[in-house]
Every structure is written in structure tokens, then in C-alpha cells.
Amino acid sequence: MQQIDATPLSDEELQGLDAYWRAANYLSVGQIYLLDNPLLGEPLRPEHIKPRLLGHWGTTPGLNLVYAHLNRVIRQRRREFLCVIGPGHGGPAIVANTWLEGSWTEAYPNTTQDEQGMGRLFKQFSFPGGVPSHVAADVPGSINEGGELGYSLSHAYGAAADNPGLVVACVVGDGEAETGPLATSWHSNKFLDPVRDGAVLPILHLNGYKIANPALLARIGDEELTALLQGYGHEPYLVEGSDPATVHQAMAAALDHCLDRIDEIQLEARSSPERPARAAWPMIVLKTPKGWTGPHTVDDLPVEDTWRSHQVPLSGVRTNEEHLRQLESWLRSYRPEELFDNDGRPVERLLEFAPGPDLRMGSSPHANGGMLARDLELPPVEEYAVPVKRPGAEDGEPTKVFAAYLRDAFRLNAEYNNLRLFGPDETESNRLSAVYEATDKAWLGDRRATDENLAPDGRVLEMLSEHTCQGWLEGYLLTGRHGLFSSYEAFVHIVDSMVNQHAKWLKTINRLDWRRPVPSLNYLLTSHVWRQDHNGFSHQDPGFIDHVVNKKAEVVRVYLPPDANTLLSTMDHCLRTRNYINVVVAGKQPQPNWLDWESAALHCARGIGVWDFASNDEGDPDVVMACAGDVPTLETIAAVDLLREHLPGLRIRVVNVVDLMRLQDSTEHPHGLSDAEFDALFTTDKPVMFAYHGYPWLIHRLTYRRRGHDNLHVRGYIEEGTTTTPFDMVVLNNLDRYHLAMDVIDRVPSLGTRAVATRQYFADQRVRHRAHVTKYGEDLPEVREWRWTS
Amino acid sequence: MQQIDATPLSDEELQGLDAYWRAANYLSVGQIYLLDNPLLGEPLRPEHIKPRLLGHWGTTPGLNLVYAHLNRVIRQRRREFLCVIGPGHGGPAIVANTWLEGSWTEAYPNTTQDEQGMGRLFKQFSFPGGVPSHVAADVPGSINEGGELGYSLSHAYGAAADNPGLVVACVVGDGEAETGPLATSWHSNKFLDPVRDGAVLPILHLNGYKIANPALLARIGDEELTALLQGYGHEPYLVEGSDPATVHQAMAAALDHCLDRIDEIQLEARSSPERPARAAWPMIVLKTPKGWTGPHTVDDLPVEDTWRSHQVPLSGVRTNEEHLRQLESWLRSYRPEELFDNDGRPVERLLEFAPGPDLRMGSSPHANGGMLARDLELPPVEEYAVPVKRPGAEDGEPTKVFAAYLRDAFRLNAEYNNLRLFGPDETESNRLSAVYEATDKAWLGDRRATDENLAPDGRVLEMLSEHTCQGWLEGYLLTGRHGLFSSYEAFVHIVDSMVNQHAKWLKTINRLDWRRPVPSLNYLLTSHVWRQDHNGFSHQDPGFIDHVVNKKAEVVRVYLPPDANTLLSTMDHCLRTRNYINVVVAGKQPQPNWLDWESAALHCARGIGVWDFASNDEGDPDVVMACAGDVPTLETIAAVDLLREHLPGLRIRVVNVVDLMRLQDSTEHPHGLSDAEFDALFTTDKPVMFAYHGYPWLIHRLTYRRRGHDNLHVRGYIEEGTTTTPFDMVVLNNLDRYHLAMDVIDRVPSLGTRAVATRQYFADQRVRHRAHVTKYGEDLPEVREWRWTS
């Protein structure tokens, strides 16, 4: 691998850098170990040591080195940088650095830059009531917690998008690099426009180990590693060594070179009338020992430069005198007396080494995206509404209707460069292609004459990696911009754990007063469980909703708009919100338009409501038929139609739910209905047949405390399905109109015997259905052609 | 990229291959389009066409090409092959090929190899009552459904493991290759032992497109692609073209070369006394047009060799005469009259072209793993039990106790090569390192003197990719071997969607009589939500349980053993089962041993039970205190201790749940308790305080139908946490002993006023706790040192 053969640092610069690095290392070790005696004013004693030693040392010296060197180039180039730390378990490193540069104290004024503050900094780390061990939201300058490994690079690219002046340095752990999400996210460079976007500088931290094993990339040899990184589209530069002075020179030289290359690439792209060919962006491979500068051996076992340095190299410090002694000499090896004055304040040359408040990474407004976020300009949503003269008389394709609105949203915000659409190559399949009238798909790879809608500066990002889409979007949102992820419902489970982490991030920033709310994470799940006509069983899973509702109520919203106008209204709302995870499930197939714009807007504002057009209960129902989701709504209305025809006296109330969280208790969720409202809608003593989009148990979990819960019968997806007709899907899961109607007959007291012939007719229809689809491969005409006419 | 410059096929061979390929293509198109007239005995008419055109053509001709060429080399080399199809949406291809070779008819005797059978084959595809559109479990020879893309390579490596004679050819879609799981799974070659394992031959299918976009790898140029694949550790060979004869020669030459290389690599490794250096395994890049041999243009738009060929190139066949005409000439272009005799039976030379029943891929017993699976030899589990003189008197580390048993299981099965342990570098951290006394960690990368327990033939597979671990394990199980995946509880969500697919696979094989049951997928989740001492909030998520219980009850089992002996008993059971997904959550930290072996074995067999030692209700409790999970059990028993001390008259029954599915209704889950049993245990009218390991709502979802449900109060993880002390974690979530005791006081009628002072003392203890941990960083002595003594 190439190395830059230069020693750009003067002695003074070298010493400055090294001092800064030593200071950060000292502060990191202090956080892991010290409860007291932060400046080592007296010899270390057991009572100065924390009773529980937590945290990770191994990765820390490398992170500190990177941070110090970035500070140098920021000062020299006066350019905005952000630093994304893949191995975020090296939390002490970034906490230390932000304290040194002053941004920590700005966020947490009590943790002053003096002995008392240093003592607090040390004590609070991984301590009850203190700060967690990762580069979490609590850490200024962070947009990547790094607890769950694998998302640093996609976050970095999301941050760089539409920020042409920004350089996002991204440290990737050599262990982290083994994760699937990270491994594919290298290809993000084919979606980065050198004109409109900023730059990402990956720094692969080849410290050789993960927890208890060597890292793969550290053990495939230089040739394979070089080929791999070139294959990813990069020009890699090696910085290798364990002698600090040598590494400082090499790192400075490599950084200078890489940043010059970035300037060249950007300048060329920005100044040439024709687009130059895609450039191989530079990157750094930093090969230094894990646990560098820590104890070389402990209890006669090698620690530095082995996996044993991963967590806490010295574990018996409170009880083992030798460990205590080793810790003290380790700490003193950084020569704290040169780094902090008697008051514990970093000495002047350290303070000067850090960039000023305008450019230091811990204060970057990009990392506190709410500071920069501008509300979207949104078109007047009612103008996109489909006319609905009679409920259910005509069909619409909800996502297609929404697409026109989204297209115009792109147009209205074009000058602000703050909106993007993400998807794993499903935008077209999800009928959102109207957006291509306003913008293209980002594509920096080779192009062919037959390609369509590809351009370097497209705002639609499509890569067949749900992980990368999600990571990009998170990075984009956390730096204060807006976005929407459209995915198949089943496959959004691929990012379950990423959603967890984002939900945790949002929960955390809600209680950090210096963090401003960021635009919401919006999902549009349109190829959903009921309409996988081409695909079948593997594509049928509505459980993402169950997954997200386990997260804190304050951050989670779930919407199931049943038709085009309700989808419009829902999306228009979601795009205006902050700090939420909005999950919207809606169909892309033609389906009846139920509500005109005015009713739709009211219905969505309420989130739940009686549908008068389908109800004949006059305030006193025999049965409540509730529904949530487009297909369940269709089946419910069709069931009502059947019941009205066959049992005209039956008083039916239809309740539709758009905002699923309305079902929960108002004490459990901010959107929850009060008991009085719930009881009024659903009654406390009448049977309620609930046709639900997803797994039926979720409705019980949301409503088990309600008074009428014992009367609630839910139909939903019970994991039955294959490649079959749309109506057969609902039949297989007992969610079809006939079954719903039979359910009503079974539950409404006294109907049973009276309606036995009707019930039998419904049951027979299901048999007829089976015979018909098996023979003809399409649904019964009376099902396909059914329309609400009552 | 290298190409093999040879034309190994004689004219006759070439024609034979081409005929086989044409036959498969014909049969594929037939499946997508034809309801009748399978042999084109008469001109195509609209009524011969399916009313709904489903399926994917684009990938199909490439898959058919691969299958035909594999048949050729299987016949020549008489070697066992398996074929894993990444883009499984090309289902028609493999259905066609297995019908041609005879394995389809063997599995489904009604679908004979004649005109009637062909007609059935066509009709059933993506048809109600028929077969789904992917290479699902319904397809003989398949171990990878390929509906959710990304897992083909890891499945292939799992299949090759411990099968030294097997070659697993694996077609990777160029779109699929963009997914994270696939991108990192290339590195699996560093875990494949050329001595003990078989070979994997990746075939990257560079057909240029995914759904509506070009594929990245097809647009980065030859140089980058070559570097990338070399960087992954492969020696790639290019097969490129669109002229069938040329491609046939090139493909045959490349295949011959690659298989020779595989032989060489294996021979060298197997015959040399010293291990040779890790070899670069060969692979093929197959660059042919998407939708090859299909309509070139449709409605004047280019289709072949563009993304438009992805699904159904001609969509209007029933109504558009031109489309119908195009379809007919497309079908006839394969010259069916040369391929099938008048009875629709494949002509003799096709039948001879396929390998015989012993070697044809659709009949491979490896792909129907239950046929080969041998039950594990397991050591006498009771011999590993820890002695428990008094409940709770001593601590044990459950996973460490289990590790000794597992070590011996490795020893007992060493000669059968049928057991493996998988994890993302957490085996050591999860205290399972005793297994290294019996086997090593597989590692073919470079090694250093300080490394430990690494060897080419280790049976522990550790890569920092939950996806790859899961994929390997699935491949290993589906080919009839046994395994265990140990992961942090929170991060197992990373494989949520993979678990979905596996659960669907298991459900499907349950109704396929020719598929034999495969060993269960076993999870041991040991670094769980309550003990993330080093890590905090990002590592806290017990929702995997919620995720799996949405799957079909027939395949899902969840166990929460509260101590060492119950863990032993549970694991001993799980390792003997088939066709399940067993989720076991258990601690790795020292915690009280509650049950001696005999009680533990009985308790686990029951799955739920009253704990006499902690109960004093004598059949008539004032309150039932239920618990599931190690930490909730500890807190419950400690709460009982407090209550006994402070409120001696209170009659408490303690119920512990190991098998979570016992809570469900017996009609919902095979493990479910009958209502009578449930009522007897929990009463129907007494307050039940339930301390649960995970999100509390799950307990409600499982029990909402039970009579006593209204009296059930659940405490669990409510998404509160950070890096803090173990007891602080339960306090933050109101699951601590004091809170549980207060809950009892609040719910047992009449206790309220009488026990007010006690309640206040408990509340004060929580305040004392807060003050103490904030000051000292560790838990109150009375909490740390508490022991059950009552």
C-alpha cells in the first residue's frame, strides 16, 4: 500500500501534536480508572480507583491520535470537519477530546476545564448518573453512537450529502469492518457528488483486533487489503508504526496528502464544464497497536498490541498492588505535569492547539442537526387530493397520488438542498416515480444509453442495501435535513436493530437541553404483507410495527392510512414533525378511495373515527366493526355490505383507525385515547370485530386495559400465505369479508340461530372462492368487481 | 479480469448443453405465462395465458445456464454438487431444471415428465394452491429461498463446512451483492478449511441490473471489480458474452479451470504435512445480458439487457395481440419440438444430459438435511450440574457451567464432524471458553505468536458479522448438522429478518412430506438487557423474544432459565430437538443457584412451576409473585424475603416460568397450559405480580385470554437504562425488589393502610440506593450481599 514519504511536521508542531495526544490519552485513562486524585497530586491509592472498572481502552489511543491530527488540519485549513467514530466504545477518547477543546464544558458547564471539572469528568464516566461509555448523543460532536457496530460510514456519507464544504472523517474499526452494513457501505462513494456534496475521509483503524480475536482485515496481507480498498473505489494510504514520532509524521503527511486530493477532486468537478470521471477518493489505513501506550504486559501476559487490551488492561487495581503501581506509571507516562497547570487547566499550548469555537468538531452545528434544520417548504396538500364523489366508487393508487405531492416538495426545496428519498431500488416498484420529474437518482458509476433518471446530483438514493439506505438517512437527519425511506414492509426488518439505535438516540436527545430536535425518521412501507402478488410468503411480515412500538412512546408513531387522501394527509403531517420515528404503511395497488379531502384531513387529525357512510347504528350499535390498514378496511366495508344485504336490521358501527397509537391508553402514549373516548367509540359491552393489518396480538397488547377488551376479537395476519391472489391472502388468514361477516354472526347475541342460512352462505362463498382461484388463478368476479353501493 | 482461453466443448457437447439450456428456458417461460397448451401444439390464444402474470424472467436464463453447465461437470467428474441460488426470485429456472432432471417428479409424483405434468408444472407456478415464485423449500435441492436477498454465500459456506467432498456452487446476483450481509460474506473463505470442508464456487451473476437500476458492481469497471474480488481473497475468472455458443465454450472452460483449481487446492492441503498458505479460491464472474434470449424490445422499448426484463417482459399478452405474438415466437425460439417428444417428455439426450439420481442436484440429500442428520451424542447432563445445598446459598455463572457440557459435546461428536458454535467474537466474553479445550476457532488468515485457540479446523466460528454467523448456521442446519449461535441479546435483532425467513422455511417444510426435519436453530443470548455493565443503553433490548413469538407457534420456543442447572437442562433439551427455533436467554454473570439438579430437571420439563422454597401460601395465596428470567427471578425472591420479614403473615406463592410459551393458551401454542392449569397456578382472583425479563406487554399479549388476566401486573424493561450498576438497572425500570414489594402492598386488598410504614421503608430504600450509587458507583451493600435465607 502506498505511503506518503514526507515529514511535514516541524519539531514544535510534532511536540504540540504529541502533547495533545498525551493529554487526551491521560484524560481517557483517568475516566476509566479514577474516582479521585485526577491530577495525581499524590501517589495513587486504592480509594482513588473506581470500584467498577468499565470502558474500553484498546481503541482509545488510535482515536485520540486521529482527533489530534484532525485538529491540526482544521486549524491549518480552516475548514469544517466532522468526525464519525465507528468504534464508539472508545467513548473516553472523544469525551476527553471535547473537554480539551472546550466543547464539553460548553454543553455541560459544571464540568469546567480545571481540576474540579477534570475530577467530575473522570468520575461521571460509566458511572451512575453520569455519562455512558460510548460516543453517544451525550457527546458533543457525535452523530454515531458506535455501540452497535457497522454504521459509521453510512452515517458519514449521510452527513456529507448536500454539505459541499464539509469533510467528514470517519474512523472504521477493523472489527467493525467485518459487519455486513459496514462492508457494503464503502460503495457509498458511488453516490457522493463531488460538486454538491462534501467529502468523506475513511480512516480504517487497523489496530489488529476486535474483542478476543484478530480482525480479518489485519490478517489478509497488504496485497489483498490494498486490492479490497481499491476495489471499493478508494486510493488507500498506509500510516503504520508504533513509535509515536514516526507515526505523527506519517499521519500528518498522509492527512495533508488526502485533503489535497479531496480539494483537487472537488475543484476539478466543480470547475469543469463536463463531469470528470468518477475519482478514486483517498482514504487512510492507520495501522497502530491496539492499546498503544498502555501496559505492555500484565501479569506476564502480553497486553499492548494484543486483544487483551480491548477493555480494561489492568483489572485488579483496587486490590492488586502491582496493578495499582502499573496504572500509576502508565498515567504518569503521559507527563500530566507538562499538560495541565496546577489548577488542572490544560496548558496554553494545548488550548491553542484546538481549533476555535467556530471550527472545533465538538461544537459543529452539523452534529447537532436541529440547529441547522430548516422546516420543509411543502405544497398545499389539498391540491393533490383525489376527488371522491361517493365513498368507494372509484379506485386510486395511494402511493402514486402521494408521489405527485412529493415531487413538488422536491421542487419547492430544491434551493435548500435538504430533502432526499431513500430506497433499496424500490422507488419505481412502489409507484413513486413521479419524483423523477423533479430530480434524478444519484449515480456516479458508469452509465449507458438505455439508463434513465440517473445523474450525479440526483436526490433519490437507491442501493440494494436497506442498511445503507437507513444509515445514510440517519446521517442526513442527524445533520438537520429531511428524508423518507420507502421499503417493502417485510424487509424493513433488515434494519430493526438500526431503528432501535435511532430510537434510543432520539430518546436521549429529548433530555439533553443543548441538543435541538431533528427532523423525523419517516418510513413509507408500501409493498405490504397483503399484496405480495409477485413474491409470496418470504415477503409477508407486518411485524415491523410490533418492533417499533416497543420503543419509547415519546418517539414512535404508526399510521395506517386506508386510502389515497388519508395517505396524503398523513405524509404531509409526518414531514413536518421532529424527533419521531413515523411508520406509515400504505398500499401501492389500486384500491377504493373512501374519503374526500375534507373528511380525510379530519379523520387523520383525529387519528380514529366512526365512518358514517358505512355505519347504521344511530348511536346504538349491535356490533362495532373496527379496521386499521387498507386491505382490512376494504374487507370490513365489504363485510358490512354483505351484512346489510343479508341482515338488514343489524346495527353496525364502523370505526377506522389511522393512528394506531390512539388505541393505547393516554397514560401510555401521548396519542392515546382517554378511556371515555375509547368506550364511546367501541362501547363497553358490544362485540367489536377488529380487522387489523398486522399480527392480531398487537391490538390486544395495545388495548388490554380497556373496559371493553373482553369483547374485542381481532383478525389479522397469522403467518399464512404464499404467492396467490389478493383475496386468497385474506381468506388464508381469515380476514376476508365472508369470515368477518361470519364472525359478526357468531358474536352478536341472538344472531346465531336466526342468521344460520346467511352464515352458511358466507361459508360456502369461501369454498367457492377456493375452487375458483385454484381453477382460474384469479379472484371470484363478485370479489374483484365489488363496489360499495349501500 | 482473467478469461480462460479455451473451447473445451465438442460440437455435440455444445449442442447438448444448448439444448438443455433451451429446454430450461422454455419451461421457465411456460411457467410464467401458460395456463394451457404447454407444448404449443396449437397457436397461442389468449385463453392459454394466465390471467395474472407473475414471476421474474430477467435472472432466469443466467440461472438456467449455470445449472446446465453444472450438470455437465457433475456428470464428468462424478462429484457431489449443491447449487445455491442467490436471486431466488428466479424460481422458474430451478423448478424447470429439477423437472427436467427428474427430481421434481420424484418429490411431486403427479407432476410427471410428460405433457400433462408439464401442463401442471406451468399452471401451478405462482398460482393459488401451487408453488411460490422463489426457490423456496418447495423446490428440491434448495437451501436458500432467495426472496430476501443477501444470504446465498453464507448459506453456501455453511453447507460446505464439514462436507469435504462437496462443491457448493453459489450464484450471487449483482444486485444481491450490494446487500450488507452478502458484501461481508465473501470473507467466509477465511473460515473454510480445505482439508476438512468442501469447496464453495461463487458465481457472480453480472447481468447488469437489479429491479429498476443498474447494479453497482456492473458499473465500476473491470479493474475495480477485479481488485474487489481479489481483495475478498478470490481468483476471479470472467465469462462474458451474449452469443450462446461463445458463452457456452467460455463457461465450460472457466468451470473446468475452477474445478481443477479447487481440486489442486484441496489436494495440496490434504496431502501436505504442513498447512500450505491460504489459497485464493477461484470464482466466476458471469457477464451475460439480463433477460437474455427474451424479447429484445417491447412496445419499442429495449427490454433484453436492460432493467425492463426484470419481471415479466410482456405484460399485456391476454389483451395485446402483438404481445401474444411476441410471446409465441419467444417460446418457439427455443425449438420445443426438438426438446420434447410428442408426449411432452424430454427427449432422450436431455434425460441423459442430467446426472443420474445419485448426483443430480435436486435430489442431493445435503439439501434435505434431515435425511443426513444424525442426533448429537450428548454427555450425561446431570454430571455437569452444580450442587445446590440450599436455594440461593451460592452463586454460579450459568454459561460457564454450560460451557463444560458443551465442551464435552464437542468431544463426543468429534468423529461425526456435525457440531459448531457461532458468534460475533463473543464466545469468550460470554464465558464459553471451556469449549477451546475441545476445539479451536476456525482461522485461515495470517497468524501471530500471541494468538490463542486459532486453527484452520476449529469448530467455533467467530466473525464480527451476526449476519454471516446466522447464515453459516442456517446453511449448516439445513444440510443436517447441529449448531448454536451465542450473541448479545440486543444485537441479535441484527438478524431479525433472517430469523423470519428461517421460521418461514421451517413452517413450509412441516407440510412437505418429502422434506425431513432438520436440527433446530438454537440461540443462547447471554449478554442480556439487565447486565450490560460495560455498555449501557445501546446494548439493552429484550425485543428479540417479541419478534420470534410472532412466528408460527409450531416452530418457536422461548426459554428463560433462571440459573445454572436450569440452563443446563434447557440446553440439553434444545440440542435434541428438530425444526424449532429455540431462543434461550440466560446470564453469564455470577448469580444465585436456586435449584438442585433434580428440581431443575423437573422444573424445566414442566416449564413452569411453584417454587416451594420461596412460597408460604399453603395452597391459598394472598398474592402470586411470578417471574421469568434470571434477574427478575432474583429480584422476586429478594422481594419475597423483604415481604416475609416485614409482613410475616402474608401468604405468597412464587411461580417461576422457564418456558415462556406455557403462558399461552393451549389452543394457540403446543406448549400452552390449559386454562385449568393456568388458573390453578395463578389463581383467578388474587393479584399476580409478574417480574419479566423483557418488555412487559408481551406477558399481557400471551395471557389476555386468561381468566385472571385483569389481576395481572407486569414489570419488565421499559426502555430505561444507561451504563450503570446492575441494581440500578432494575431500579430504573421499576423491577427491583423494593418496587415489587411495594407493588404487592398496593395490590393486596387491605394491606395498603396496614403496611404503610413498610411501604415507606421500601420507597426510602430506593432513594438511598440512588444516593449511594451516585456517590460510590456500586450498589448498596445490603443489595450486593443479599442472600436468600428465609
Ligand SMILES: Cc1ncc(C[n+]2csc(CCOP(=O)(O)OP(=O)(O)O)c2C)c(N)n1
Ligand atoms: C454489531 C455488533 N456486534 C458485536 C458487538 C460487540 N463488540 C463490541 S466491541 C467489539 C470489537 C470491535 O472491534 P473493532 O471494530 O476492531 O474496534 P477496536 O479494535 O477499535 O476496539 C465487538 C465485537 C458490537 N458492539 N456490535
Ligand SMILES: Cc1ncc(C[n+]2csc(CCOP(=O)(O)OP(=O)(O)O)c2C)c(N)n1
Ligand atoms: C433484501 C432485499 N431487498 C429488496 C428486495 C427487492 N428485490 C427483489 S429482486 C431485486 C433485484 C435483484 O437484483 P439481482 O440480485 O441483480 O438479481 P437479478 O438481476 O438476477 O434479478 C430487489 C431489489 C429483496 N428481494 N431483498
Ligand SMILES: [Mg+2]
Ligand atoms: Mg480493532
Ligand SMILES: [Mg+2]
Ligand atoms: Mg442483476
